[in-house]
Amino acid sequence: MRIVDVCAFYSPHGGGVKTYVEQKMKIGPELGHEIIILAPGDRYEISERGPNARLITLPAPRFPLDRKYWFFNDEPALHQALDDLAPDFVECSSPWRSASMVARWPGPAPRALVMHADPLSAYAYRWFEPLLSRATIDKRFSRFWDHLRELGQSFDRVVCASGELRDRLAAGGVANTVLHPMGIEAGVFSPSRRDPALRRKMLALCDLPESAKLLIGVGRLSAEKRWPMIVDAVMAASRLMPIGMVMLGAGGHKARILKQIAGNPHIRLLTPEKDRVKFATLLASADALIHGCEAETFCMAAAEARASGVPVIVPNRGGAADHARGGAGVTYRAGSAVAAAKATLKLLHNLPKTPVAAETVTTRGHFAGLFAEYAATRRGLGTDAAALA
Template structure:
């Protein structure tokens, strides 16, 4: 099967979408599929990679982030789809490119992959302090109408978490299926725990070896809410020795640094692309703490779970799916006091939480599992007549 992924937010410089794309290319080739990534770019060319192809289509540069381009010519996009002759088309962004794919007259199945949750990342965060979510949804009804039109134009809408699936269904979408993502195999395991590394991280935090070591990983961006996490860790740290290592960088770096500057037990580390090193960092901490309620899946929480780490996550968004009663804790999203209480609860039962998390680690899905399930669904479409309008 030739699968064409119209991937609006692919950038060669890196990021989560690039990681996903490269894993899809490998998995598709292994399964006997011809995977083509159709990406907006400055120039037209074709890059052979991991058993598949990345076809770059000239498009305008995205004004808010110069690493990216965006599809701005519907006729050009349709013409390329005609030339590629796919058996199935994916759209990886819920914005204008998805509408273009829905309007393409080709008579093949098409799926929308919800890699983004713009309402949670922006609207709910901007207005959540002054209006209930129901009112915000009414104010952004134009977006829900857009999603419902896409729902009718696609044969399947793929959601990576049950929490997002429930919200989409409540908003009137009828073709949503939950297909969780997974971790990259070979990098994340409790066996990567290194007590010497743990002691060194605690020493950097100015704490003894019996202290609790939390880790956070992610971009320094408003929706990640790192200042809120830092506030909660500082509050909980008044009652027990508690350190936090925060791995990441981004446009909010200065703001995150200011939030952490008065707590010597918090250390900010630069991001790493070394997956082996990240696996060791995660496995050598005591728990992952996360602040973002707008995740569609929360890959870092899945990686932490695969590393045998309990996760302390908000009770909304994809991250909430990553914590269960045995090996993780929820706190009220956007509430630092609730997070501080959850941290203290974890510290009190640290050994038990860790034991249960280690037992559960092998059950975490891998990306190989994810793509196997995804391609099975696509094979089903190959045997059915397209029903989208």
């Protein structure tokens, strides 16, 4: 199939969507498909990314709140690009304006909306849930729910990477929702990478002895990741147990997080480790991963931790919660530092003696299942996504 991904979230400067897109352009052709990424950018440009893979940018303005991104603003130009490319299947990677543009494209190809974002959890629930019930918030944001329901009717599939998001959208009346968990890189993450010497080094960096517990936090330094809450939780838990935490991340909230750490020698904020083997070794050498964001659509950090044999401490909502199932970790009430501290102590008091990797889907397996679903959709077979995931 020729698959065109209308990808409004793509930025060459990095991010989870960029990683996902690059994996798709590599693996898709290996599976026999042609992959074309159609993204907004400063100018019209075609970048060949190997046999049967290319990135095409259409001229578009920069996003005013984050200049690393652009946004589609010319619907006729987008429709013309889709006409010229004549796709067998169209993906859209944003539930915002570009999804409506793709929905209105009159072309014959079936299409899927891939939920790389969960705006309700990232914004509405996070901002207002301390004051209002979720049912009340949903009523106040009924226009956005109406928008999602319209997209569910316009797209042949609404692809979710977590069971919680799929179930919530389906319960809210969004049609055609299916579950396809994302995958991790094959052969990179493993309990065998655990390095006691590196663990000692990280604990020494946290001014703690080898007998202390080592937590790791991984993710963008942004508001929805709730790092200040995690800092508070770890500080509270460390009053009852020696705990160090190493955080790997970059982003606009660095100063806010450093202020929350307030010079605590047991919590260290480091830049991301871009060498994948070194990162996998660091991850496997921790005692647990702690995460604060309940708006994850999948939570790659938690998936990689579980493949490394590292248990997780995660919110009870969002994609991260999926990775704590089956004894793979503990959950806590989302947004609560007190609950996160209690969950941290509960897990660290009962760590498994031998790390065991959880069964995880590989990135190749994810795309194989997803593209098989697309092929079945084209044939009108209505294949059950769970059998393909």
